[in-house]
Amino acid sequence: xxxxxxxxxxxxxxxxxxxxxxxxxxxxxxxxxxxxxxxxxxxxxxxxxxxxxxxxxxxxxxxxxxxxxxxxxxxxxxxxxxxxxxxxxxxxxxxxxxxxxxxxxxxxxxxxxxxxxxxxxxxxxxxxxxxxxxxxxxxxxxxxxxxxxxxxxxxxxxxxxxxxxxxxxxxxxxxxxxxxxxxxxxxxxxxxxxxxxxxxxxxxxxxxxxxxxxxxxxxxxxxxxxxxxxxxxxxxxxxxxxxxxxxxxxxxxxxxxxxx
Amino acid sequence: xxxxxxxxxxxxxxxxxxxxxxxxxxxxxxxxxxxxxxxxxxxxxxxxxxxxxxxxxxxxxxxxxxxxxxxxxxxxxxxxxxxxxxxxxxxxxxxxxxxxxxxxxxxxx
Numbered sequence: 511x512x513x514x515x516x517x518x519x520x521x522x523x524x525x526x527x528x529x530x531x532x533x534x535x536x537x538x539x540x541x542x543x544x545x546x547x548x549x550x551x552x553x554x555x556x557x558x559x560x561x562x563x564x565x566x567x568x569x570x571x572x573x574x575x576x577x578x579x580x581x582x583x584x585x586x587x588x589x590x591x592x593x594x595x596x597x598x599x600x601x602x603x604x605x606x607x608x609x610x611x612x613x614x615x616x617x618x619x620x621x622x623x624x625x626x627x628x629x630x631x632x633x634x635x636x637x638x639x640x641x642x643x644x645x646x647x648x649x650x651x652x653x654x655x656x657x658x659x660x661x662x663x664x665x666x667x668x669x670x671x672x673x674x675x676x677x678x679x680x681x682x683x684x685x686x687x688x689x690x691x692x693x694x695x696x697x698x699x700x701x702x703x704x705x706x707x708x709x710x711x712x713x714x715x716x717x718x719x720x721x722x723x724x725x726x727x728x729x730x731x732x733x734x735x736x737x738x739x740x741x742x743x744x745x746x747x748x749x750x751x752x753x754x755x756x757x758x759x760x761x762x763x764x765x766x767x768x769x770x
Numbered sequence: 771x772x773x774x775x776x777x778x779x780x781x782x783x784x785x786x787x788x789x790x791x792x793x794x795x796x797x798x799x800x801x802x803x804x805x806x807x808x809x810x811x812x813x814x815x816x817x818x819x820x821x822x823x824x825x826x827x828x829x830x831x832x833x834x835x836x837x838x839x840x841x842x843x844x845x846x847x848x849x850x851x852x853x854x855x856x857x858x859x860x861x862x863x864x865x866x867x868x869x870x871x872x873x874x875x876x877x878x879x
Contacts, residue, residue, distance in 0.1 A: 664814075665818075700864040708801060708804075
């Protein structure tokens, strides 16, 4: 290792390119996190009947999953009541429409309902917050910091990466380990996640799109524009098919066994 | 309902606690992988040795998690013991590469 280094980089590259990009990337991530928090609209207040319409479905689900904790008679009475109620649609918000629903109804436009518009807007906002800073940053780096070698990677790469990692540097025989600022940007893009985790706590929305799923608060899994009566019918069927097994069946014996 | 399901129902597992435990492991993983990257860069490790260093370090952290955090009984805190040994092992790799490159460049330059 006595040979002189094949390439010597100016230290001012480090001070004026390497650190600024790192700092800007971190700050942009933090900014993005807070913008996402600000843009998140609070769920809209629904009126009583609409909430009942949505939550009664959850009631059926919870009876199915937790029914084993109540005695058979209680389970039976709830089962009969819920199936009846679902089939007769007594939880529906719009009783009038349900009564004369014989005429064919046009499929509801998801944009027409107040909830649907909100959800779409939320998704759009989330996407904007992700895409806009990334394009801006990339063009910023391309504009100011292109055309020179910034750093040396500690691991070798195949020649195929040369055109991507050394873009703007027109040297044919340079080792692929020497890379330009664009690669530093990409390293930051993928690697800063844990830095955000430390600064902003987990569950932050600064990083990539991996946590997009958690960004939508959701309305209990109910998509707008769906025919809720059909959901009721299928839920009634599900409840009907549920076999009930009482968990506390021989609880006395089990307790005695445990403390013998 | 078979025997296993029945046991699950009688002794239910709190999903919130499971998630919290997973988060703790994730946090430890990201912080330690960053630190491993810093040390690999300062040591001047190159190519395979750097990645070997990462995996050795991750295995060491797994051992510490197993012994100190889970007190030798990972099934008390996770659904399976693999959550400590294998789970999340690769989450820190990108941060490791970032800090490794950064400090390698700083020390080298």
